């Protein structure tokens with residue numbers, strides 16, 4: 001019954017059900033928006049106004065007066081552009097590492113000549129702000145620090161409200177990857193003093209992949225613009241955006257259809273109300289975790305659970321890869337394992353954006369519970385019933 005109900009209107013590439021932590025399902029009105037007639041985004045100044053309006057909606061969702069740019073390229077472009085524009089050779093950069101994306105920032109820092117220093121902690125826990133403060137008391141000579149809001153391979157959430165304010169007290173710029181956070185978690189850019197906020201279209205915003213959002217504080221802009229050396233590269237240079245609105249000029253042709261779709265996806269969020277959207281996410285996330293535990297499974301994390309993805313450990317005698325493949329082959333649904341070294345250890349259920357809905361998550365949990373039992377997992381309980389009991 002469920003499959004008939006949910007399967008409706010899902011005809012697309014392979015007609016698959018996708019429950020991954022991004023890219024997420026795209027609502028029909030957003031998909032259709034991309035098929036509309038467009039204008040020339042380089043020449044028609046109406047598009048500049050439209051683009052700015054879309055950027056302002058991102059800033060609004062992030063509770064900040066800071067300016068947002070939308071760049072043509074997936075989330076990774078935002079991460080790299082922030083590092084490319086902030087880093088001058090020899091600059092010391094603090095790379096806060098309690099997850100795979102957190103660790104990965106080091107690559108960008110190094111590519112642009114920075115002297116990256118790791119602050120590492122247990123991947124099963126959120127960053128302990130007090131311990132980070134102890135570290136900073138001893139060493140705080142950093143131009144900027146990178147950190148991840150929701151580190152998707154494990155689902156760990158860091159308290160960016162505390163960490164960014166702490167960094168600010170030490171005069172360290174904060175660069176936050178909230179690609180998998182914004183739109184599903186509360187972000188208060190101004191109150192929390194976040195200097196660089198990075199997002200992507202394909203996660204909780206539930207627009208198609210291909211765009212990244214970069215929101216910059218005035219302090220970040222000043223530091224970027226007062227570099228002694230020039231930025232290596234053009235596409236990753238955020239300074240080229242400085243006067244785009246005044247000059248009605250874009251550094252390259254904007255992917256107008258993608259931006260129109262993102263604009264509508266942001267309207268979907270604003271129309272529902274950002275508080276309601278976040279509540280919808282936390283309700284789903286909370287019941288998902290409780291249901292998995294009630295089913296006898298172990299969550300990967302000890303604390304710092306995010307609203308947008310849940311990682312659970314697959315019993316060793318089954319293995320995450322086998323479970324993933326079985327669900328794919330038997331039920332035509334895509335769930336994801338994790339990145340190395342956790343690729344055969346955990347399964348991640350994406351419940352972000354349009355996937356953070358009762359009908360989506362209940363379908364996903366039904367499949368997972370059934371598949372686990374098919375593969376020999378023993379429980380008297382039913383995963384979907386457990387979820388319904390908690391939701």
Ligand SMILES: *Cc1c(COP(=O)(O)O)cnc(C)c1O
Nearest residue numbers: 075076101150151152177179180
């Ligand atoms: C998805 C995501 C990105 C963007 O990277 P892709 O893996 O290429 O989609 C960046 N940071 C985080 C935390 C993400 O979840």
